Amino acid sequence: MKLSLVCLATAILVAESAQAGDLLDFPIPDSSVVIPANSDLADADEFTIEDLIALYSKVTGQHCLMDSETQAYATNTLATPLAGEAMTIAPERLQVTFETFLIVNDFVFTPLTHGEPRLFTVTSLNTGARSTIKSLAMYLPPDRLDEAAAHPAMLFTTVVNVPHTDVRQVTTSLRSMFSDPNTQQMLPVGNAHAIVLTGYGPNVVSLAQLLAVADEAERRAIEERRRAHEESKADESAETSQACDVSGAKGVRVAGA
Amino acid sequence: MRLSIASSTLAALLLLSGCQSLGLGRAEVSVPATATLGDVVTLANSSGASTLVWQRDSEQYALQSLGLGGPLRVSVSRLDDVTHALLLWGGLVVIPGDGQDRIVAAEDASPVEARQVDRALLLAEALPPATFVMTTCPLPGEVGSSKDLRRLAEQWGVHLSGVDNLVLAGPADRVTKVLRAFSAI
Incomplete structure (x- = not known):
């Protein structure tokens, strides 16, 4: 009986640890991701950092948290390097490309959880959070x-x-x-x-x-x-x-x- | 004997998968896209995942929007951890109590209210991340300078007090980071 309990506990632990991941193991989408060129979009539909975050969240199944100040910046910041042509990103390059677009626009990316649901936060360096960002x-x-x-x-x-x-x-x-x-x-x-x-x-x-x-x-x-x-x-x-x-x-x- | 271990493990796994297929331990709740921190805490309490209460003066944080892009589905078994992660993100800590845990702004939390925990528990990440804890560091006989510890504590916003026996106090997630970095020196 004791042995069965130990085995049960072991099995549950194994199952749990298999579910838990690492903060740096980011989900990889199944297929390439296409980011539209701003020149092809009407002014009102221009591709912003907020759109980029939404796209990334959707294809990786993660969820983003943003404070209201950062959200305002994300809404108003065009993903400027994408102004030229539409861009196709290979699944395994999505994470680094996404982060590159964030940092060139003064946004910091921080994963918050490694289990499901996976949460991350984006913080604008142009907000008051800049002075405490090191704690993240x-x-x-x-x-x-x-x-x-x-x-x-x-x-x-x-x-x-x-x-x-x-x-x-x-x-x-x-x-x-x-x-x-x-x-x-x-x-x-x-x-x-x-x-x-x-x-x-x-x-x-x-x-x-x-x-x-x-x-x-x-x-x-x-x-x-x-x-x-x-x-x-x-x-x-x-x-x-x-x-x-x-x-x-x-x-x-x-x-x- | 070997057969007994194998059959017991198999039985355990079957039981586990059976429970999961029946939806036991996998019940989910949905956090709406427009949810505030207060909504999440209410959800966690009503589903029985947490027993949280807002400290007076911290209630204003309950109105803080999460800015979620879409609804968030969370299994009830993970809801307490996720709530803690969201509270920590919002600048709050959870002071454990007897049956009722208090949500307090990190800057207002007094180190004397922190729960004394063993370092091993922190390193095993066994506590929800916003749990307000204290632990001693370095341990007796352990090498390490208090100046270094102070620098690391400052970086992650962890409170450090004491002269010979130093006490780190802060959210479990941040205290763990300080301990890990300190042990690498």
Whole structure:
């Protein structure tokens, strides 16, 4: 009986976990998605960010939440890069394309739930929410950081370990690269060599790569310095022993004389 | 013995699929496109998924529109979690009580009212996301600087207090993010 209960619990857990997904596993539509060209539409039907969000929600089966301020911006912002020709988006490219159109129009995308129903929110950076937008950043462990590259409108926070780098010096010297403290940050943390990075997916990935390259260069420089130091120590001790040999020989000669 | 495990598992799965095909545990409610946060809370309470009550002064948030593009269908088993996600999105937290949970604006929630929870529970994401919780960090014997913890807490809007024994207080979702980032340092 006990065994049956355990099995029942296991089966339910397995079924539940199979239903639960990952926040970054976005649904992929069955077929390509076509976005109309604004030039083909009457002024009143022009394709706005609101239309784009509605289309994305429909084909992926997700639901969007927007505060009223953001909604006003979404209604009044044309999906301008689409002004030319109609655009056909391959199903697997929909997520990154959608996010690209959002970010070029100053909208941030944040998934809220990974189970059904899947909810996400879009926030305009032109609203008061800009000052608190960092709190929507998703934490991504360093070993999964590559996944962030495909999410240009999502904010991520991660911790990068750079064991050979003086993190305080690096973060101070690179601070000028961060133009918007609301959406980007680089903080030295830990007595060890760690840096907390926050920013849009591709930016966080490339900064982490930059830090890794710098850290590797620093590691080589440290190794080089150590080798040079060891060589100079070896030279010194060789010179000392040579000097000893010479003085020893002199001593012998003196004694011989 | 092996046969017994296999048959028990099979029976469990059959029971589960039977329940699902009968609609048990899959009952759904529909949130209209024009719903406000207050409507969702009412729906969650009336379907028995939640036991939420608005704290005075937080009632104004109930009028906040969700701006949904269309109606949202939610299974009753997920309704409490979804309600929490919506409340958190709206800048609110849920203070657990004895049989009745209070909805409070995140900025007005006092850390002393947070529910003390074990860190493992947070890392397992076992609590609804807007649940107002507190937990100690770092644990005795664990390395980690309070300055680092403070920086991470600031980023996600989590309250941090204490000197030696630091206490993080905030919505479960955000406290979990702080703990995860802190453990990666």
